[in-house]
Amino acid sequence: MTLEAIDKQYVLNTYARNYVNFKKGVNATLYDDNENDYIDFTSGIGVVSVGHGNERVANKICEQVKNITHISNLYAIESQAKLAQKIVELSGFDMACFFGNSGAEANEGAIKIARKYGEINFNNKRYKIVTLGHSFHGRTITTIKASGQKKMHTPHFSPYPEGFSYKQRLDDLYETIDEETVAVMIELIQGEGGVQPFPKEDIQKLALFLKEKDILLIIDEVQTGAYRTGEFLASSLYDIEPDIITLAKGVGGGVPIGIVMTKHKDIFSPGDHGSTFGGNYLSTAASLEVCNILDEYKNSGQLDETIIYFETKLKEFYENNRHLFYREVGLGLMRGLRVNDEETLSKIIDNAFEKGLLLLKAGKITLRFLPPLTISKDEIDEGFKRLGVAVEKL
Ligand SMILES: *Cc1c(COP(=O)(O)O)cnc(C)c1O
Numbered sequence: 001m002t003l004e005a006i007d008k009q010y011v012l013n014t015y016a017r018n019y020v021n022f023k024k025g026v027n028a029t030l031y032d033d034n035e036n037d038y039i040d041f042t043s044g045i046g047v048v049s050v051g052h053g054n055e056r057v058a059n060k061i062c063e064q065v066k067n068i069t070h071i072s073n074l075y076a077i078e079s080q081a082k083l084a085q086k087i088v089e090l091s092g093f094d095m096a097c098f099f100g101n102s103g104a105e106a107n108e109g110a111i112k113i114a115r116k117y118g119e120i121n122f123n124n125k126r127y128k129i130v131t132l133g134h135s136f137h138g139r140t141i142t143t144i145k146a147s148g149q150k151k152m153h154t155p156h157f158s159p160y161p162e163g164f165s166y167k168q169r170l171d172d173l174y175e176t177i178d179e180e181t182v183a184v185m186i187e188l189i190q191g192e193g194g195v196q197p198f199p200k201e202d203i204q205k206l207a208l209f210l211k212e213k214d215i216l217l218i219i220d221e222v223q224t225g226a227y228r229t230g231e232f233l234a235s236s237l238y239d240i241e242p243d244i245i246t247l248a249k250g251v252g253g254g255v256p257i258g259i260v261m262t263k264h265k266d267i268f269s270p271g272d273h274g275s276t277f278g279g280n281y282l283s284t285a286a287s288l289e290v291c292n293i294l295d296e297y298k299n300s301g302q303l304d305e306t307i308i309y310f311e312t313k314l315k316e317f318y319e320n321n322r323h324l325f326y327r328e329v330g331l332g333l334m335r336g337l338r339v340n341d342e343e344t345l346s347k348i349i350d351n352a353f354e355k356g357l358l359l360l361k362a363g364k365i366t367l368r369f370l371p372p373l374t375i376s377k378d379e380i381d382e383g384f385k386r387l388g389v390a391v392e393k394l
Contacts (some may be wrong), residue, residue, distance in 0.1 A: 003386055004019040020032050024053070025040075025376065027052060027379065028374075028376065028383075030358070038356045039357050039382050039383035041358055041369050041383055042360045042370055043371055044356045046249045046250050048250075048253060049226055049253050049294060049372060050373065051265055051372040052372070057253050061285065063285075064079070064281050067281075068281050069280065071280070072276070073279060077284065079284040082288055083099075083288040084099075085293070087251075087259065087291065090234060090295060091232060091236075091245070093241065094265075094319050095245070095262055096261065096262065096265040098259070098260050098268070098278070098279075100279075101278055102138070103222035103258055104246035104258070105275065105278070106246035106248050107138050107139075107143050107185070107220060108142060108245045109246070109258075109260035110220075111218075112143060112272070113260065113264065114216050117182060117183075117216060120151060125180070126179070126182035128163045128165065128178070128187070129163060129184070130183075131146050131147065131164065131165075131185050132148050132167060132187075132190075133169070134194060134362075134363065135147055136191065140291070141157060141161065142161050142164075144160065145160035145164045148167075170198055170206065173187075174207065177273045179198040181215055182215065182216060185219075186217075186218070187220045187221075188203060188219060191222075191334065194338075194365070194366040195330040195364065196329060197331055200237075205243075206241065207240040207241070215370060216244065217243050219246075221245050222246055222247060222248040222249050223249055223332065225248075225249070227297075227373055228272060228332055228334045229332035229333075230331070230332040231332075237331070244261070244264075245261050245262075246259065246260050247261070254291060255283045258278070282389055297373065306374070306380075309377055309380055310369075310380055313380055314335055317388065320388070324340060325367075326338050333369070333371055336369065337367045338365055346361075346367055348394065352387055355386040371383070
């Protein structure tokens with residue numbers, strides 16, 4: 001049986017998949033079973049931050065799993081404690097972490113922290129959480145409801161939990177807030193929603209307003225975190241101090257990990273929250289090495305150099321193809337080009353794939369670029385060369 005046949009027979013049909021069989025990866029280059037190479041401008045949707053086949057991470061994982069992979073959270077886990085310390089230090093915030101396995105699980109943790117905060121700190125129970133249109137917070141029943149994309153609230157999975165509402169625009173959030181509102185949850189740069197950064201002043205104004213009202217600010221950094229925007233956290237770029245931050249995707253470099261961190265360090269007591277796999281030796285040893293690598297990469301100036309180089313090439317491509325694109329969006333290595341229509345966007349992605357370049361879509365009309373943070377200049381050059389060829393005849 002071919003890979004496609006096995007996949008179609010035995011795996012539930014939830015993704016519109018490309019049937020390519022990748023066999024090897026080196027930084028931002030992938031090779032399939034026919035030795036074709038592909039430049040990866042997706043990093044597995046912002047996950048493989050340190051590149052494919054990263055030797056340092058591979059060695060750490062091997063070393064760890066040859067010894068202990070998992071013991072449960074009933075015992076202290078050294079790599080978990082050290083990763084928590086590293087993440088808190090890199091964040092610059094006085095916070096503590098909880099470890100899960102995905103972005104959605106991290107956001108579930110954030111929602112639980114907010115709900116408990118709302119229960120113990122006020123006479124009336126505060127429980128409502130306000131989010132934004134076009135936001136994406138995950139695929140569990142609760143995080144579907146927290147996501148502000150109408151198409152996600154399909155009746156297939158209803159009823160959804162109460163206490164979530166969303167507003168299209170940042171300015172409209174204010175009017176939704178009432179005495180039962182406990183938190184506002186947002187991305188600073190909406191990833192799935194179209195690589196849409198919010199203006200810094202607007203975010204700072206919101207943060208100040210929420211602080212005055214004792215309403216929690218939850219920043220979903222599942223996509224923006226782990227240096228994707230050039231800083232460890234986009235929250236630092238925006239110069240805000242959130243109450244709760246969630247991380248996943250790039251912070252694990254490919255191992256499943258989700259982290260919720262908060263400055264309300266005493267909010268949980270034993271029994272309030274948990275996760276069987278969360279924070280085990282495998283994921284935290286790997287993630288700690290990923291954080292060390294990216295910290296060094298940032299401090300050496302190489303990350304900023306890569307961002308500038310990528311940006312220059314992207315702008316050059318954009319200027320040469322203004323007939324296809326009308327806006328350039330994003331920050332750091334989280335970038336997008338708005339395409340005039342949906343159909344053209346699909347064609348660009350399909351053509352690029354045929355020419356050996358992996359690209360993503362965000363929202364309906366954004367061509368999205370999320371390369372590994374460690375992508376080389378040669379890989380950037382080659383990727384844009386292939387992209388140029390892919391759009392030539394459009
Ligand atoms: C990907 C993503 C999630 C969901 O993460 P999973 O690991 O797929 O559960 C949540 N929030 C944002 C901003 C994301 O980009």
